[in-house]
Amino acid sequence: MGAAAVGNITEWFDFGVYGYLATTIEAQFFPPDNHALAQLATFATFAVAFLVRPLGGLFFGPLGDRIGRTKVLAITVILMATGTFLIGLIPSYAQIGIAAPILLVCARVLQGFSTGGEYAGAMTFIAEYSPDRKRGYFGSFLEFGTFVGYALGATVSSVLPLISTPAFMDSWGWRIPFMIALPLGITGVYLRTKLEETPAFQHLLEESGAREGAAAKHVLRDIFAKYWPAMLLAGGLVVTWNVTNYMLTAYLPTYLKDSDTMEAHGGHAISSTASEWLQIAVLWAAVFIIPLLGRLSDKIGRKPILWVGAGGLVVLGIPMVLLLKSGSVIAVLIGLVLMGLLLICFSATGPSTLPALFPTEVRYGSLSISFNIFVSAFAGTVSLVMSALVLATGDLNWPGYYLIVAGVVGVITLLKLKEPANKPLPGSPPAPATVEEARELAAGR
Numbered sequence: 001m002g003a004a005a006v007g008n009i010t011e012w013f014d015f016g017v018y019g020y021l022a023t024t025i026e027a028q029f030f031p032p033d034n035h036a037l038a039q040l041a042t043f044a045t046f047a048v049a050f051l052v053r054p055l056g057g058l059f060f061g062p063l064g065d066r067i068g069r070t071k072v073l074a075i076t077v078i079l080m081a082t083g084t085f086l087i088g089l090i091p092s093y094a095q096i097g098i099a100a101p102i103l104l105v106c107a108r109v110l111q112g113f114s115t116g117g118e119y120a121g122a123m124t125f126i127a128e129y130s131p132d133r134k135r136g137y138f139g140s141f142l143e144f145g146t147f148v149g150y151a152l153g154a155t156v157s158s159v160l161p162l163i164s165t166p167a168f169m170d171s172w173g174w175r176i177p178f179m180i181a182l183p184l185g186i187t188g189v190y191l192r193t194k195l196e197e198t199p200a201f202q203h204l205l206e207e208s209g210a211r212e213g214a215a216a217k218h219v220l221r222d223i224f225a226k227y228w229p230a231m232l233l234a235g236g237l238v239v240t241w242n243v244t245n246y247m248l249t250a251y252l253p254t255y256l257k258d259s260d261t262m263e264a265h266g267g268h269a270i271s272s273t274a275s276e277w278l279q280i281a282v283l284w285a286a287v288f289i290i291p292l293l294g295r296l297s298d299k300i301g302r303k304p305i306l307w308v309g310a311g312g313l314v315v316l317g318i319p320m321v322l323l324l325k326s327g328s329v330i331a332v333l334i335g336l337v338l339m340g341l342l343l344i345c346f347s348a349t350g351p352s353t354l355p356a357l358f359p360t361e362v363r364y365g366s367l368s369i370s371f372n373i374f375v376s377a378f379a380g381t382v383s384l385v386m387s388a389l390v391l392a393t394g395d396l397n398w399p400g401y402y403l404i405v406a407g408v409v410g411v412i413t414l415l416k417l418k419e420p421a422n423k424p425l426p427g428s429p430p431a432p433a434t435v436e437e438a439r440e441l442a443a444g445r
Contacts, residue, residue, distance in 0.1 A: 008122055008142055009149035010077060010184045014084040014111065016153020017177040018046060020276060022254050024174045028092045029100045035260065036391055041101065043383040046250065048105055049112030050380025053372040056116020061368025062219045064117065069125045069364060072117055074192040079114035081185020083107045088178030120368035127355035128199065128363075131431045133298060133422050139352035140294025144287060146347065150249055151283035153177060158276045199431065223366050230357040231366060235374035236413030237354065240310055241346035242379030243406035247399055248339050251383040253279060255390075255399065256324060256332060265394040268327025278333050282340040286347070293348035301421045302349040306414055309345030313407025316342070321400035339403075356420035359427030 018025065022042050029045075030038040056076075064072040086107040093100040122142055130138035156177045164173045224231075253276070255261075259269040270278075297305050316338055323335030358366040382402070389398045424430045 008119065008145035009152070010081050010084070010181055010188055012146045012149030013153040013184060014080070014149075014178070014181055016150035016249070017084075017157050018153075018250075020154045020157035020253055021174055021177070022046075024169070025104075027170075028174065029090070029104050030093060032093075039254070039258075040384065040387055040391075043251075043254075043387050045101065045104055045108055047381045047384045049108040049115065050376040052109050052112040053116040053376045053380070054369065056113040056118075057120065057368035057372035058116075058220065059113075060117020061120060061365035062223075064121050064124070064364035064368070065219070065362060069121055069128070070192055070196070072364075073121045073125060074189050076114045076118040076121065077188035077192060078185050080111055080118060081181045081188070083110035083114065084178050084181035085185075086110070088175035116372045117368055120371045121364055123351045123371075124355050124364045124367060127352060127425060128360070128428065130352070132424050133432075135352040135356075136297035136302065136349060136421060137291065137295040139355075140291050140297075140348045142351040143344075143347035144290050147283055147287045147290065151280060151287060154253075154276065154280050154283060156180065158273075158280060199428075219362070219365060220369075223362055223369060227358060227362060227366050231370035233413055233417055234354050234357050234367065234370040236409050237306070237346070237350060237417075238371050238374040239378045240313070240406045240410030240413070241343075241350050242375050243382055243402060244309075244313060244339065244343045244346065246379050246382040247386070247403060248279075248336070248343055249283075251386050251399065252324070252336070252339075254383070255386070261390060262325060262327075262396065265390070265396050267325035267396045270327060270329055270332055274329050275332070278329070278336055282333075282336045285337075286340050286344050289341075290344050290348045293344060294352070297349045297352065297421060301419050302353045303414060303417065303419050305345050305349050306353070306410070306417075309342050310407050310410030310414060312338075312342040312345070313403045314411065315407075317403035317407065318397060318400040320403070321397050324399075325396050353417075353420055356423070356425055360425065361427060363425075363427075 022039075025045075026035075026038045026042045030041050032038070060072050060076060084107075087104065090100060090103045090107065123139070126139050126142050127135060160173055160176060161169050256275040256279075257269050257272045261267075262269040269275075293305060320335045320338050323331040323338075326332065354367060354371070355363055386399055386402065390396060
């Protein structure tokens, strides 16, 4: 489980670094004479990786169903780490001009392409290795890795300025967090090359004969023709989950401390230091709560926890934003905690819910395609869209409106979703957790 989750740590370490160093990236890679335009360009560069994620999903997903989960996961983790590392090597705008943002976009494209096969693959891998009655608990460790990576990235980015000089941070210090991704990726590749293929995929190989290298001529057509209802259900959960995710982790680090925008439109920013450490505290708290919620979902089901998350977004979307723009550190903390709790309702249950929508032979491909299409279209652009809407309208409540819409999408999806807890994955034999459970299954009880 740890080897599968390590790629997520690498991926979200990058997102944590990028979100917390957004103002530094803005200063390093874009012209300094227009703050609003440079901020939009920074978020647009963040979003560009999501534009190519569906391409990565289309390439790596079906490949994972043909040659196996572990081989593809080893490829994606090193590509992702390489893209992050390269950002730390790009010269600044002052040094090479327009080539700086162009190279930044190229590195983000590499990250996005690899991520298109990474997350859904790791989700598939963990789900297929997990016992039926503990899939929620084991699956939650994927998002445990997500939050560890993001919290590490945010922590490193916040600690470095405290232990170094401003001159060092402006020259080389800001590059260090991006360079750390390479050894993380090498570690991930080493661990993943040691993994055996999942029992579900091995069972598929035994049933269908030699599968590796099989022609993929009709795979994509079959996925869209046969499994589009499941893909829509997956997309609904992905939108609700990831709009909340990127709102908290990618947009709020800038929203909370952007005093120019806040003060101009009736809100009150808090200091950069307070904003950063409050969010880091919430992220580290989430790390420890996610496995507990995953275990709870094995007992009471995934849907009750998902209902809390989706309903909470509808009810609390605007109140959370009112707290966040109040300028009070205590109020901001409460707003962040509420949003974090709603987010982990999805983070703790999503990795065990989504793989259960598809059978083994197309699970990696279907999940990669649907996950990445909906993330790219509706979630990865959250920072860019929010920044543009707030700047264009002067309404600081747009994050709340967006969260309400995401919650409504979640509610509609849950009305159609069947409870997947404690059941075998489609197309897979039952996976008992203990010898006693196996005996019960064999006895037909």
